[in-house]
Amino acid sequence: QLQLQESxxxxxxxxxxxxxxxxxxxxxISSSSYYWGWIRQPPGKGLEWIGSIYYSGSTYYKPSLxxxxxxxxxxxxxxxxxxLNSVTAADTAMYYCARQQYQLPHSPYYFDYWGRGTLVTxxx
Amino acid sequence: xxxxxxxxxxxxxxxxERATIxxxxxxSVLYSSDNKNYLTWYQQKPGQPPxxxxxxxxxxxxxxxxxxxxxxxxxxxxxxxxSLQPEDVAVYYCQQYYSTLWTFGQGTKVEIK
Numbered sequence: 001q002l003q004l005q006e007s008x009x010x011x012x013x014x015x016x017x018x019x020x021x022x023x024x025x026x027x028x029i030s031s032s033s034y035y036w037g038w039i040r041q042p043p044g045k046g047l048e049w050i051g052s053i054y055y056s057g058s059t060y061y062k063p064s065l066x067x068x069x070x071x072x073x074x075x076x077x078x079x080x081x082x083x084l085n086s087v088t089a090a091d092t093a094m095y096y097c098a099r100q101q102y103q104l105p106h107s108p109y110y111f112d113y114w115g116r117g118t119l120v121t122x123x124x
Numbered sequence: 125x126x127x128x129x130x131x132x133x134x135x136x137x138x139x140x141e142r143a144t145i146x147x148x149x150x151x152s153v154l155y156s157s158d159n160k161n162y163l164t165w166y167q168q169k170p171g172q173p174p175x176x177x178x179x180x181x182x183x184x185x186x187x188x189x190x191x192x193x194x195x196x197x198x199x200x201x202x203x204x205x206x207s208l209q210p211e212d213v214a215v216y217y218c219q220q221y222y223s224t225l226w227t228f229g230q231g232t233k234v235e236i237k
Contacts, residue, residue: 037226046217046229046231047217047231049225049226060224062225096173096174098173107224108221108224109164109179109221110179110219110221111166111174111176111219112176112179112185114175115173117173
């Protein structure tokens, strides 16, 4: 059974960099059939897609976050990571990693497996 | 961006009754080359991550009870729970994957009346 597990600091200071890692188990991150994405959810609010990455390193980012976001992949560790710099209180959210269905020649599709999420609070 | 708008924001339904949630996209999510609607539905229970319910607007994910059904095409979609059960209390989200700027609806909270 595929599992995704987010990890990283739960508290980040304003203006600093939020760094999270998603570890994939029960399946290979190097599969050609999936992208891997980050989605966040501020407390009591809805879902916001942040970005997605393929095992080759190909990425999609939400344009409004693109200047602050970097998503990378480490196939040797079956992990992918999120870095969000210059954070503010508005970046306080539950951060989820998820698997995204993909089939050439199309763009990636929906998210079918999600991690349990990790709450990141931005506060001094 | 394709804006996804759900209605209502919340609804309360008696056990065993039908619950209907609507989702409207700001532009069509029907891809002409394959005649598929690039629209999915998720269920999120309190304290849990979203769970995939339906994709391609009407295809039920494996293991999802058949009381959940999706319909619609183009810009207007509906998630129907035919007979509400206690375990269906949750927030439901639609999401489009027609554009690579993936966007979600604001969510619809379903409660028991």
